[in-house]
Amino acid sequence: MDNCFQDHGNNNNGTAVISTVASIAASAMLIRTIVYDYIPHEIINFFNLKFHDMKRFFSSQLTIVIEDFKGVSKNQVYEAAEVYLGSKGTLSAVRVKASKSMEDKNLAFVMDKNQEVCDDYEGVMVRWKLCCEYVASAGNKEHPDDINASLKSEVRSYELTFHMKHRDKIFNSYLPFVLEKAKAIREGNMALKLHTIDYDHYWVGEVKFCHPMSFKTLLIDDELKKEIVDDLEKYVNGKEFYKRIGKAWKRGYLLYGPPGTGKSSLIAAMANYLNYDIYDLDLTSVSTNKDLKNLILGMSNRSILVMEDIDCTIKLPNREEEKEDNNNNNKEADKSEDSKVTLSGLLNAIDGLWSCCGEERIIVLTTNQKEKLDPALIRAGRMDMHIHLSYCTFSAFQQLAFNYLGISQHKLFEEIQGLLGKVQVTPAEISGELTKNINSKEPLQELVRFLHSKDMVQEPQEISDLLPFAVIGSRLQELSCYCL
Numbered sequence: 001m002d003n004c005f006q007d008h009g010n011n012n013n014g015t016a017v018i019s020t021v022a023s024i025a026a027s028a029m030l031i032r033t034i035v036y037d038y039i040p041h042e043i044i045n046f047f048n049l050k051f052h053d054m055k056r057f058f059s060s061q062l063t064i065v066i067e068d069f070k071g072v073s074k075n076q077v078y079e080a081a082e083v084y085l086g087s088k089g090t091l092s093a094v095r096v097k098a099s100k101s102m103e104d105k106n107l108a109f110v111m112d113k114n115q116e117v118c119d120d121y122e123g124v125m126v127r128w129k130l131c132c133e134y135v136a137s138a139g140n141k142e143h144p145d146d147i148n149a150s151l152k153s154e155v156r157s158y159e160l161t162f163h164m165k166h167r168d169k170i171f172n173s174y175l176p177f178v179l180e181k182a183k184a185i186r187e188g189n190m191a192l193k194l195h196t197i198d199y200d201h202y203w204v205g206e207v208k209f210c211h212p213m214s215f216k217t218l219l220i221d222d223e224l225k226k227e228i229v230d231d232l233e234k235y236v237n238g239k240e241f242y243k244r245i246g247k248a249w250k251r252g253y254l255l256y257g258p259p260g261t262g263k264s265s266l267i268a269a270m271a272n273y274l275n276y277d278i279y280d281l282d283l284t285s286v287s288t289n290k291d292l293k294n295l296i297l298g299m300s301n302r303s304i305l306v307m308e309d310i311d312c313t314i315k316l317p318n319r320e321e322e323k324e325d326n327n328n329n330n331k332e333a334d335k336s337e338d339s340k341v342t343l344s345g346l347l348n349a350i351d352g353l354w355s356c357c358g359e360e361r362i363i364v365l366t367t368n369q370k371e372k373l374d375p376a377l378i379r380a381g382r383m384d385m386h387i388h389l390s391y392c393t394f395s396a397f398q399q400l401a402f403n404y405l406g407i408s409q410h411k412l413f414e415e416i417q418g419l420l421g422k423v424q425v426t427p428a429e430i431s432g433e434l435t436k437n438i439n440s441k442e443p444l445q446e447l448v449r450f451l452h453s454k455d456m457v458q459e460p461q462e463i464s465d466l467l468p469f470a471v472i473g474s475r476l477q478e479l480s481c482y483c484l
């Protein structure tokens, strides 16, 4: 009974508290309405400002406000914060927005408005908040920098708050770090593009590059593959090194070898590995050195400039011919720099001063006949690495058998190894044969038959490229028998 009375008493107390809170809230709202309706905005702003000044005086926190627009253009710091916090926000914010455009590879996350995210930067805790302010009318005086504020109904900004003592670290190191990080995230998420030249001699990059070739599926000798990957790694991580030695951050690769040995496939594997766009430069569509120069200047960073079949796309007068032309005082030749693509124009494109207006550029030339190229074009420093893609080696075949048939050992391997030492067959032909016979009971038997049917061709100067060491050994033994 007592308990009942007590409960009843508690209920009465509870009701009294609720009604008091409700009446305080109602009074506060009434006062707020009166203040906003009857007191001029200038006075309210003045008191707001004073209040904030006072808060700042007692606070040890500093807040940086990063608005979404600077004039008519997007504020890059805001954009970077959006991307950077997207990756952080998924961990700690309560509400995040997800999106993905056709060009994006992955889902992108963005913090939702009024959400807060904390970040730990080298032991310094910072707090980010996405603020949205509704703008009542055009010509917003509170955001004089934001012309778009007059067109939009809301202005967004990030507030970055941290302890004052970390001011220097945040300004000089954290914010640049956020910009860098956002750039990397954006680049990682963007689908690769293949840029080609349009009829106006400009790049068009609408084609999405989605070649599936990777270093895993590329069939070349294991050692060579490792060498290429190591070289690419050294190059992409070499920003400081290139700066230290005073060299532009770019690298040239010459890919040479018979048709169908994987030159284009290697370029695709490189692009996918580095996440670089490809600029496919067909020299026959470029009429002057000037156009060539503009095209190089128009390339973006982190890209591969490809000139395929450089020996046959265009007849490049060599430098001696160019000099002769100029000595003959030929009017046409005088204008040669501007009127056609010359070898010196191309050499400048590869390593002239204006070719250095960018970073992280790779240049790849391909040819079936390396010996036809002017030595100046392929000298060290221009083409830093010469990669010979040859006929299918046994090592490449082993990878192919594993990729296609899932096997790493077979009784026919020895015979195939021997045949590959004698027959010039491209990876393209072998993969074609295996694809054709993939459903057959004995696809390797079919392959052996195919290899036997090929003509036996041998090029002594390339024997070491074609034959694995084991085969070379047995060949030498055979030869020594004949000598005895």
Ligand SMILES: Nc1ncnc2c1ncn2[C@@H]1O[C@H](COP(=O)(O)OP(=O)(O)OP(=O)(O)O)[C@@H](O)[C@H]1O
Pocket (backbone or CB within 6 Å): 217, 218, 219, 220, 258, 259, 260, 261, 262, 263, 264, 265, 266, 368, 426, 427, 428, 429, 431
């Ligand atoms: N080393 C390789 N690894 C994997 N696939 C290869 C290789 N070589 C050739 N291929 C296959 O053969 C086809 C032709 O290869 P690719 O275009 O790369 O050769 P290429 O050397 O550039 O030829 P070309 O000199 O005629 O341009 C491709 O579709 C590819 O799938």
